[in-house]
Amino acid sequence: MKQQLIKARNLHKYYAVKSGYLQPAQSLKALAGASFDLYEGKTLAVVGESGCGKSTLARLLTMIEEPTSGQLSIDNIDVAETTEKSIKKQLRQTVQMVFQDPFGSLNPRQKIGNIIQEPLIINTNFSANERHQQVLEMMELVGLRNEHFQRYPHMFSGGQRQRIAIARALILKPKVVILDEPVSALDVSIQAQVINLLIELQQELGLAYVFISHDLSVVRHISDQVMVMYLGKPVEQGPNKAVFNNPQHPYTQALLSATPQADVEGKRQRIKLTGELPSPIDPPSGCAFNPRCQYADKNCQLHEPVMELYGDSRVSCLAVAQQRIGQLKAS
Amino acid sequence: MNHSAVSSKSTLGQQWQEFWFYFSVSKTAVAGLVFLVLVVFVALFADVISPHEPAEQYRQFAKLPPAWKEGGQMQFFLGTDYAGRDMLSRIIHGSRLSLLAGSIVVILSLSIGVLLGLIAGYRGGWLEILIMRVMDTIMAVPGLLLALVLVAILGPGLLNAMVAIAITYTPYFVRLTRASTLSELNRDYVTASKMTGASSTRLMFVSILPNCMAPVIVQGTLSFSTAILDTAALGFLGMGAQAPTPEWGTLIAENRDLILNAPWTVTFPGIAILLAVLAINLVGDGLRDALDPKLKRS
Numbered sequence: 001m002k003q004q005l006i007k008a009r010n011l012h013k014y015y016a017v018k019s020g021y022l023q024p025a026q027s028l029k030a031l032a033g034a035s036f037d038l039y040e041g042k043t044l045a046v047v048g049e050s051g052c053g054k055s056t057l058a059r060l061l062t063m064i065e066e067p068t069s070g071q072l073s074i075d076n077i078d079v080a081e082t083t084e085k086s087i088k089k090q091l092r093q094t095v096q097m098v099f100q101d102p103f104g105s106l107n108p109r110q111k112i113g114n115i116i117q118e119p120l121i122i123n124t125n126f127s128a129n130e131r132h133q134q135v136l137e138m139m140e141l142v143g144l145r146n147e148h149f150q151r152y153p154h155m156f157s158g159g160q161r162q163r164i165a166i167a168r169a170l171i172l173k174p175k176v177v178i179l180d181e182p183v184s185a186l187d188v189s190i191q192a193q194v195i196n197l198l199i200e201l202q203q204e205l206g207l208a209y210v211f212i213s214h215d216l217s218v219v220r221h222i223s224d225q226v227m228v229m230y231l232g233k234p235v236e237q238g239p240n241k242a243v244f245n246n247p248q249h250p251y252t253q254a255l256l257s258a259t260p261q262a263d264v265e266g267k268r269q270r271i272k273l274t275g276e277l278p279s280p281i282d283p284p285s286g287c288a289f290n291p292r293c294q295y296a297d298k299n300c301q302l303h304e305p306v307m308e309l310y311g312d313s314r315v316s317c318l319a320v321a322q323q324r325i326g327q328l329k330a331s
Numbered sequence: 332m333n334h335s336a337v338s339s340k341s342t343l344g345q346q347w348q349e350f351w352f353y354f355s356v357s358k359t360a361v362a363g364l365v366f367l368v369l370v371v372f373v374a375l376f377a378d379v380i381s382p383h384e385p386a387e388q389y390r391q392f393a394k395l396p397p398a399w400k401e402g403g404q405m406q407f408f409l410g411t412d413y414a415g416r417d418m419l420s421r422i423i424h425g426s427r428l429s430l431l432a433g434s435i436v437v438i439l440s441l442s443i444g445v446l447l448g449l450i451a452g453y454r455g456g457w458l459e460i461l462i463m464r465v466m467d468t469i470m471a472v473p474g475l476l477l478a479l480v481l482v483a484i485l486g487p488g489l490l491n492a493m494v495a496i497a498i499t500y501t502p503y504f505v506r507l508t509r510a511s512t513l514s515e516l517n518r519d520y521v522t523a524s525k526m527t528g529a530s531s532t533r534l535m536f537v538s539i540l541p542n543c544m545a546p547v548i549v550q551g552t553l554s555f556s557t558a559i560l561d562t563a564a565l566g567f568l569g570m571g572a573q574a575p576t577p578e579w580g581t582l583i584a585e586n587r588d589l590i591l592n593a594p595w596t597v598t599f600p601g602i603a604i605l606l607a608v609l610a611i612n613l614v615g616d617g618l619r620d621a622l623d624p625k626l627k628r629s
Binding site for chain 2: 062063064089092096097099100101104105106107108109110118119122123165168172
């Protein structure tokens with residue numbers, strides 16, 4: 001049995017939004033109930049369009065922010081209950097993150113070597129020489145050359161910058177790495193290199209990844225488990241194969257049908273979603289997806305669906321529960 | 332800001348090269364820099380260059396016109412004042428005081444302003460409101476008037492004048508730094524540092540501050556010239572450097588009764604102020620163009 005690294009139960013994160021001096025503050029439900037487990041050496045992909053709470057989830061997992069409610073355990077330690085600084089520090093070292101934009105995530109005024117060793121300076125008592133050594137080893141591991149140590153971020157291409165960001169995330173030897181759209185800012189040819197690097201590192205170091213993305217073809221390639229989110233809520237989660245080969249939630253089906261494929265012969269029905277993503281301040285009643293769902297009926301506006309197991313995946317949809325949905329052709 | 336010239340090349344030499352490339356695009360900025368270097372040189376070697384002691388009174392040569400005018404003498408090239416002191420020597424020595432005043436005012440207001448701005452931008456909340464409202468209050472009063480009031484409280488003198496002027500300049504640095512801090516604060520590299528457990532001090536001074544400096548440096552250069560101007564103004568009003576000190580503003584003040592019958596005694600210090608301020612402004616504009624990534628052509 002692999003070690004459980006992250007256990008999240010019903011995570012919520014609300015932000016207070018002030019609309020005016022006289023009006024009461026409204027709450028923006030950025031994340032409204034996410035539950036999942038992450039095991040050593042596994043990859044959980046979190047998928048969804050902009051504003052669905054993917055990045056909020058990343059901020060909770062990296063402990064930059066605290067959940068409004070729900071339980072989060074990292075490495076079997078409950079985050080909310082830990083007040084001791086040393087344990088928090090240890091947890092922080094357990095979870096590290098790679099950001100989406102490699103142009104914004106590296107301090108333009110710091111040399112690469114200093115960027116990578118900053119976590120060591122803050123969290124460890126290594127001497128300058130030991131740090132230097134570790135940084136060089138890490139740079140080699142991610143495919144950077146020694147002479148890059150003294151250079152500045154702007155002298156690197158996007159792919160190399162992302163390697164630097166990965167090196168920085170790995171220098172503290174974390175067990176979990178949150179990858180917040182790590183390749184979406186890169187050219188497609190570079191994307192493959194970075195993805196392969198990530199897969200190699202995972203095998204070598206036994207890392208667990210939370211891979212946040214909207215690019216389903218990448219997700220299909222790298223993930224073990226997939227969680228599809230809509231407006232702060234997971235709508236479908238399950239093993240890679242189950243979600244991709246047998247998408248059940250209408251939203252998942254729509255997402256998959258929108259993924260470009262190099263298959264000329266295969267006829268696919270393209271599900272077009274109409275309408276805009278509703279505001280997370282004032283989500284639709286019942287199922288949040290109902291205004292855009294082709295299967296929605298009155299029930300969907302009245303009742304909120306709950307996550308239930310259908311086949312291999314857990315789906316939150318009334319239409320699925322009532323078997324009103326035709327299956328999307330497995331592509 | 333992250334692609335600005337200073338952040339650019341790996342070694343300091345290359346950084347300078349690129350900076351110089353952009354700076355030298357503007358010929359006027361280079362001209363200003365040349366003149367500024369000349370002024371600094373003159374100020375440093377004032378004792379060697381000036382033909383006379385600045386306070387030496389040649390009573391028999393009082394109110395002598397400049398050398399090229401009728402009755403002028405070569406040994407008093409720019410003429411003498413009412414007490415027979417050599418104007419050229421006094422202006423040369425005055426450059427020391429003006430540059431000193433400029434530097435001290437800029438150093439004081441810049442360091443205090445940057446610190447307050449950084450704290451205001453980073454901490455936010457009531458502290459930010461407090462700092463920013465105090466700064467707004469300072470800005471609401473005309474600078475020279477406020478400096479006059481402060482000097483009146485502190486007592487006249489060059490040092491007090493510099494402190495007073497520094498206080499009136501601080502808000503500009505605070506606002507500038509706060510604005511840059513706010514825009515840098517939400518960048519991913521700050522979040523990344525925060526995530527690894529960096530302390531607030533480290534975030535402020537190691538992560539954010541170096542990325543806020545370009546506009547502050549430009550503002551510093553421009554303040555340098557206005558500081559010289561304001562010190563001269565305070566000196567002219569009798570609130571800055573006191574009488575025998577050869578400060579440019581004081582020079583004009585002590586000779587202003589002679590403006591009709593010995594105009595050179597006020598003209599040349601005035602020209603000195605004009606040229607120094609002009610040169611520094613030109614350099615400041617050149618700096619702004621060189622450091623502003625939006626004006627980059629490559």
